[in-house]
Amino acid sequence: MDVTDNKPKWSRRKEARPTEIIEAALHVFIEHGFSAAKLDDVAKRAGIVKGTLYRYYDTKEDLFRAVVQVALEGHLQGIEQATTAFRGALGELVPVLLRRVAEGMGESRVPALARLVISESRSFPDLARIWHDNVVAKMLMLLTGLIAEAQARGEVRPGDPTVHAFSIIGPMVMALLFHEVLDTDSNHAPDLGTLARQHAETVLRGLMVASGDPSVL
Structure with missing residues (x-):
């Protein structure tokens, strides 16, 4: 049996998380504007908890910078x-x-x-x-x-x-x-x-x- 089969889903998707977060943030920023955009909504759309989002981006401005760059x-x-x-x-x-x-x-x-x-x-x-x-x-x-x-x-x-x-x-x-x-x-x-x-x-x-x-x- 392949040992990778026993890895939880969140572990296998770890490398994809920044991409998923940025894609989710792009939609939220465009739909709601920067001031009304909530990191809770970004996390929900990306399928993660808010604490995971903070592992990658400290502030909403940092997240917006990443969105623009990507x-x-x-x-x-x-x-x-x-x-x-x-x-x-x-x-x-x-x-x-x-x-x-x-x-x-x-x-x-x-x-x-x-x-x-x-x-x-x-x-x-x-x-x-x-x-x-x-x-x-x-x-x-x-x-x-x-x-x-x-x-x-x-x-x-x-x-x-x-x-x-x-x-x-x-x-x-x-x-x-x-x-x-x-x-x-x-x-x-x-x-x-x-x-x-x-x-x-x-x-x-x-x-x-x-x-x-x-x-x-």
Whole structure:
């Protein structure tokens, strides 16, 4: 007889617990908001006792940080890997980057988490810091660095690289919030893939240096 058959169920599931807790917390946070979310509800949804939850996360803020990191891990890693490995011109990268952002928005809980942070960040400033450190700062640093490199090569017009980065990613963020807040009540929610393609064409016309342009000499 296999000795593992005698192990209790909770022992065999120990390694899966953090994943189950985070998945349960994601649902509870999105359904109830951060302030109204109760760790009792998270534990119940995960099928554990509340004391077990505290073995992994000391506070509700710690749990939210883990939720954000896991929810964004695959999406951000894919974008980071694609941009880090890219060796072409910025004009070739921007359409790819915006398409990846659009795909991630449509397939993840990122919009719901963003809405939660915006709605509760005044009462819970730590939420904004968690979102900034795990999402905003990473994306802006990555894109700002690429723009600065493109400026050094003479591909992109002069200007603050961070401001240029906001001009590239800003409409996608607005569309994310539009879909999450007004999608069911509005006929004007943009198709994310179409927005990504059209915005890439539009913003690159303004950012990229045209051959022989005297304004950048």
